[in-house]
Amino acid sequence: MSNQAANNSENNNVTLVLFHNDLRVADNATLLKASKISTDGKLLLVYASSLTDILDNKDHYDAYRYEAMGQARQQFLHESLADLNASLIQRGNRLLYLQKNLAALDTFAQLSELIEQQQVTDICISQTADYNQNKVYDLLQVKYPKIQWHVQTTATLFDGLPLEHLPKSFTQFRKQIETDYDLLHAEKDIAIYPTPESLAPLPENMQSRDECFFESQWSNEAGRDKPSQQPSSFRGGELNGLTHLYTYFGSDAPSTYKTTRNTLDDWTHSTKFSAWLANGSLSVNTVLNRLRRYERDIIANDSTYWIWFELLWREYFYWYAVTHQQKLFWFKGIAQHAPSTQLDENLLAQWKSGTTQYPIVNACMNQLRTTGYMSNRGRQLVASCFIHELGLDWRYGAAYFEQHLVDYDVGSNWGNWQYLAGVGADPRGCRQFNLDKQTQQYDPNGEFIRQWQGNTQKSD
Template sequence: MSNQAANRNVTLVLFHNDLRVADNATLLKASEISTDGRLLLVYASSLTDVLDDKDHYDAYHYDSMGQARQQFLHESLADLNASLIQQGNRLLYLQKGDEALDVFTQLNDLIAQQQVTDICVSQTADYNQNKVYNLIQAKYPEIQWHIQTTSTLFDELPLESLPKSFTQFRKQIETDYDLLHAEKDIAIYPTPETLAPLPDNMHSRNEYFFESQLSNQAGRDKPSQPSSSFRGGELNGLKHLDAYFDSDAPSTYKTTRNALDEWAHSTKFSGWLANGSLSVNIILNRLRRYERDMIANDSTYWIWFELLWREYFYWYAVTHQQKLFWFKGIAQHAPSTQLIESLLAQWKNGTTQYPIVNACMNQLRTTGYMSNRGRQLVASCFIHELGLDWRYGAAYFEQHLVDYDVDSNWGNWQYLAGVGADPRGCRQFNLNKQTQQYDPNGEFIRQWQGNPQKSD
């Protein structure tokens, strides 16, 4: 008997950057509309590969996700799967194998075979992901879509238009929506106690299950654990959140945040925020509690300040869409840079003449992480000292950063290249001065082998 004949709806959740069960409006919505139906919980890897005209892959694509970022994603999906199993369902993992159909085709086949009636997704600033959603909607106009907010503090841009600079944005938000000092905490969506089951005929389709997909990769391309303190998944994100706010670190954040390598010197929330393992609402509520119970100072305010930067770049990406990937950005002129393959290779491999840059790049390849200060220095070197096309730097970060998200990454690169939201134009850092300030004894450079190798 078909699902329609049985008058039973089939809801599909397409996870993207919302890999959690707590404070997840999309999962909650799906649980509500599938009470008497069936539920498919799907993560589709590389779904945007179907787009032949992907704006930021015309030339500067990358071949594969970096080891550390891939490991962090796998840990996040494994944690999500474990949570979904506890709630009576499980994660279906679509990815392209050696002989498999492309992921977009797999997803469409699943939708058709299971006669999906509803699709639930989280709002995203990812221009290419939204293009894929539009393709699916056009192919199945009879399916009802439900789009929820899971990754931002606001359901929609809270201002009439996006200001041209972050400072203007911050001032308007703090005037009209001072969430840090609001009377009540941010509302948190409840976690569903149970979830509707899979369709009956899915229980034998082991090729879709997350565990089966991983076991098929065993010994082939599953990455080994990188040398990093980041561990993916909602459980690890919440543990880190508790550990951070149970310490004194928030009270000194503003003075320590530019450190190049110390784990406790910055919040390190970015990885879990990027793929949605942690809710920004939960983080903000913990920050508010810390200010009430412990101390409110410039450092705790600066954590809020950085959350607003994240918010700004999200709405920046929503506003400018494909311009996020244009060489000239949102500016009216193109930067005077180009692609020189030999210099690009030096930058990637940490073999430039700048030890601080080399150390940061070696750290990135090994751990998938680089400090905010480090990112500014290597991007400044990339654009100014090496004179390279900023888009290749942004794409390399996309490949390797465990905390990659499209809006913050590409927005920040535009900012530093002088084609984005910075009213001052290009920002060039004096690398010698920065080295003396942030690594005066050369400890970071030695640890990450930043000194150029002498030729024989």
């Protein structure tokens, strides 16, 4: 045996990847790093649900926190995990899934048990803007000071805050990014991390731990052998995300995006990348490269520019969440004064169940509850109604979105809500939409309202 081989066989390295919003194998710096440091060692690939339940957030989060994730969001997540699991199995490992078990052990306790039993030496994670998830990482670091942590960037275009300070408004941010970085007219693609061809195995004593292996009622092979019944719907998983990306840019839709993006309910009228981007089944680098290729090969116009413009909003809110931390969840947000709205359980229930006196709002809310999606225009209208017409505490609206949106993203959701509530990054203060005018403009024939039964009002 050569010295090299002797050293390798003594590698006791046990690496654990803690997936969060990086549910893919392509262009995943975290998985790639783990595959490199675990060569000849062992590898645990873990997704732990509800890890943040361990946190004591009574002061600012627990009041409006929801109990269970909405069905559409949960299904999308499970399809994504199933697809990830299939990719990991192809590479010689598999996904371990921690969820609250019958013994009522929370997932933090289960994760701790796993780390201790397997004598984990290294943990690989992706950088996240999620304040609560980061608090869990802090707890783990304090609990296991000897473990080496490896943090990679997988969710954004930039490894760190791309400017010295985050500007107060999106417009300043966009202008500075477009001046300081050559991403706007990139002739060359952004470098994409290679996909590991194979992965180190699980430790031997884990190989029969069936109770930890990922299983889902939504099929282990989501999307791979079961093409979607409805092409125009969100189906979770990297493969579905990539298929959607290529289908979208294989069509004419990108060249008219700017004129169609405000439509209330049409699959091709906006990109629909958000859900795959939010849980990391699609990397934003891959999306941007595909956009630039479309601009090089087909057409570069106002519409293709506007797709970039919206992707930059996503970047802005990512760095906004990183910058403002727990203020993202504060009633007064990043402003000096709290808004004059408050909680009213009855009005909140009407808004949630789509039984307000505003048909357009009801239709949007029914669509959200049923599908887990709502157009950007719809989100603006229902949030404006929530804050201005109903006078409610915006955090309850944001939490309801968090519960149901298939594309829930901490920065984009809470940042947009703050913006509309006038406690965030909007230089103009809060924004109120005229619901009658908006209905005339975006649903002149009442089709959307009919389709989503927006006319069902509360009878009393």
